Amino acid sequence: MKSIIRTAVAAVALASAALIAAPGSAQSATSPPDPAANPCQRACLEGFVNRYLDAMAAHKVDPALFAANVRFTENGVQLPFGNEGLWATASGVGKYKFYVPDIETQQVAFIGTVLETAGSSASGPARAPDVVAISLRLRIVDGKITEVEQIANRPERPLGPAPATPPAGGMGAAGANIEKMGAPHPSFLTTIPEKERLSRADLIRIGNYYFDAVERNTGKDYYPFSDDCLRHENGVVTAGPPDAQNPNRKGCKAQLETSLIGAVTTIRDRRFVAVDRERGLVFAFGFFDHRNIDWTWELGEIFKIQKDKITRVEALILRGPYGMNSGWSTYEQTRSEQPQDIR
Amino acid sequence: MLRHARLLGAAALCLMAGGALAQSAAQPATSPPDPAANPCQRACLEGWVDKYLVAMRDRKVDPALFARDVKFTENGIQLHFGKEGLWHGMTALGTYKFYVPDVETQQVAFLGTVRENPRGTGADQTVAIALRLKIVDNKITEIEQLAIRPDSTNSSRNDFPPTGEGMEKMGAPHAIFTQAIPPAERETREELVRDANYYFAGLQRNDGKGYYPFTDDCIRFENGVDVLLGRPGTPNEGKRQTCKGQFETGVKGIVSRIRDRRFVAVDRERGIAFAFGFFDHEQINWTWQLAELFKIEKGKIRRIEAIFHRAPYGLNSGWSTFEQGMSEEPQSIR
Numbered sequence: 001m002k003s004i005i006r007t008a009v010a011a012v013a014l015a016s017a018a019l020i021a022a023p024g025s026a027q028s029a030t031s032p033p034d035p036a037a038n039p040c041q042r043a044c045l046e047g048f049v050n051r052y053l054d055a056m057a058a059h060k061v062d063p064a065l066f067a068a069n070v071r072f073t074e075n076g077v078q079l080p081f082g083n084e085g086l087w088a089t090a091s092g093v094g095k096y097k098f099y100v101p102d103i104e105t106q107q108v109a110f111i112g113t114v115l116e117t118a119g120s121s122a123s124g125p126a127r128a129p130d131v132v133a134i135s136l137r138l139r140i141v142d143g144k145i146t147e148v149e150q151i152a153n154r155p156e157r158p159l160g161p162a163p164a165t166p167p168a169g170g171m172g173a174a175g176a177n178i179e180k181m182g183a184p185h186p187s188f189l190t191t192i193p194e195k196e197r198l199s200r201a202d203l204i205r206i207g208n209y210y211f212d213a214v215e216r217n218t219g220k221d222y223y224p225f226s227d228d229c230l231r232h233e234n235g236v237v238t239a240g241p242p243d244a245q246n247p248n249r250k251g252c253k254a255q256l257e258t259s260l261i262g263a264v265t266t267i268r269d270r271r272f273v274a275v276d277r278e279r280g281l282v283f284a285f286g287f288f289d290h291r292n293i294d295w296t297w298e299l300g301e302i303f304k305i306q307k308d309k310i311t312r313v314e315a316l317i318l319r320g321p322y323g324m325n326s327g328w329s330t331y332e333q334t335r336s337e338q339p340q341d342i343r
Numbered sequence: 344m345l346r347h348a349r350l351l352g353a354a355a356l357c358l359m360a361g362g363a364l365a366q367s368a369a370q371p372a373t374s375p376p377d378p379a380a381n382p383c384q385r386a387c388l389e390g391w392v393d394k395y396l397v398a399m400r401d402r403k404v405d406p407a408l409f410a411r412d413v414k415f416t417e418n419g420i421q422l423h424f425g426k427e428g429l430w431h432g433m434t435a436l437g438t439y440k441f442y443v444p445d446v447e448t449q450q451v452a453f454l455g456t457v458r459e460n461p462r463g464t465g466a467d468q469t470v471a472i473a474l475r476l477k478i479v480d481n482k483i484t485e486i487e488q489l490a491i492r493p494d495s496t497n498s499s500r501n502d503f504p505p506t507g508e509g510m511e512k513m514g515a516p517h518a519i520f521t522q523a524i525p526p527a528e529r530e531t532r533e534e535l536v537r538d539a540n541y542y543f544a545g546l547q548r549n550d551g552k553g554y555y556p557f558t559d560d561c562i563r564f565e566n567g568v569d570v571l572l573g574r575p576g577t578p579n580e581g582k583r584q585t586c587k588g589q590f591e592t593g594v595k596g597i598v599s600r601i602r603d604r605r606f607v608a609v610d611r612e613r614g615i616a617f618a619f620g621f622f623d624h625e626q627i628n629w630t631w632q633l634a635e636l637f638k639i640e641k642g643k644i645r646r647i648e649a650i651f652h653r654a655p656y657g658l659n660s661g662w663s664t665f666e667q668g669m670s671e672e673p674q675s676i677r
Contacts, residue, residue: 084656084657088626122626122629123597291461292431292432321655323422323428324420331421335423
């Protein structure tokens, strides 16, 4: 029964992705982007991330960089832009930088780190800076940032002088962990030969297979992972082929075949916000609900896809209130398990 | 200068509340509610809470009880009604019950406890809830609830028990809450909202010199704890700070903003106003999501009871626009 449902869902998902991605899929996979229609190229889009992070650390909303009506969310909550959330407390830019530029839609997604200097209590002295991991999406229109969507994975800080501790979930502090990784794994950054590049719709479809597989997993679903697939969550390897140091580790496919069965009850609001066809990367925001424990993971996740298979996954995950919304979706979208191509 | 601005702000609040409640203000304070216009009276409204809790425990969405398009939020998040949040894991009723019926608006608010066992294994846990139900044409059309679970961060101190546990230890609402106000002394709806809102206006960006209309014997309960009473083993053991004294000497500059102040039930007979709201602490990225009720006598706050937990910074109630969610103005929810 599950496989029938899964097949039906996958079929709907495919149709849906194909429909919403029609303009992208109509373009042949090898045609170059049109610079006139898409003025900001890879380095330019990545530059917007750098300028954004510098602006946040300096608490400076420069009208040359930001549209007057820029919309801003942090951790799924819309906030006034420029002085709340990380904009109130960021004090520097970190070292880890993983950009996913989307030339076609003029958006850029990012996983990285920033420094945050928060108070030790509401009126207490400042704490020492913490490394905070962030997932980020920027939209660029007419040379300015119009949309800012970020998830900030902070260490859990007590009120008062006690040191911060890792947040709930048992994976340690995401910021410190990914800072230790240094840089994105080189396999993420390899260029896909032009003839092998998948269309935007195909990349979203295959990235979405991961969500389909984890959601209500039975152990017998469709798991299109390469044998060497490795997954990081909050800077920790949570699936990967066994090696000398980790003889009992399970690969991306084996893990789902033998565990995580029935764990995630729903994966909702699957917003594919950046596709990098040149490198075969897709970046999605989404929510993993665990109804039995009233637990929702709010996450940003990157998939490397080569020849129809997911070869590497990197995610930042943060606990949110059960059923949390992205702040960018209608109620119906946020409850939906269908992939959304955010353009 | 700042204080002057705040007073102006307070005046604006009164004006706004007065405007929004003009229809109600036209009715003399002592006139009885019209049963034809307001079919559900106090006991009837309280009965809706009891029926709701039983339905949630039994996971039974009876179309005789609920409108087809009932809107449901838990902890500020809209969820599918009937199978998520507490509707998934509730196992039994709790023992603490504090009803705030609003005959005029046909809403009823509630602070209480339930049992939950979301995994279906191990022992039940006691969960504190704050609740608002709206009744239209004899059916529940809106459900707004906070579920404060034992693993919620419910205090900046580590000597607070889990909220549900603390509330059940209190046994029942303090007797002063349930005393009727003499009819001649009953405040209007807008006066009760205005007076309760002075608490939020006083605490937000407090400088110790604000307007603090508390009685001398005012007591505040937070998450089942008499928070102004010195804790055992401390130098102040057994001594209780006054509500006003705490505002004048402590809690200065702590809460940077109190927003989305939704007054969802007013009980004129007992002088009680019940609000949902959010306390932001900008420098520590910390928001308390709370339900708070105020007992008001002759323009002064005499008792306060609140339950709250930590929420993502800036969270919205799930019932407000972005502008309302960020506003510091009181909203009279009708």
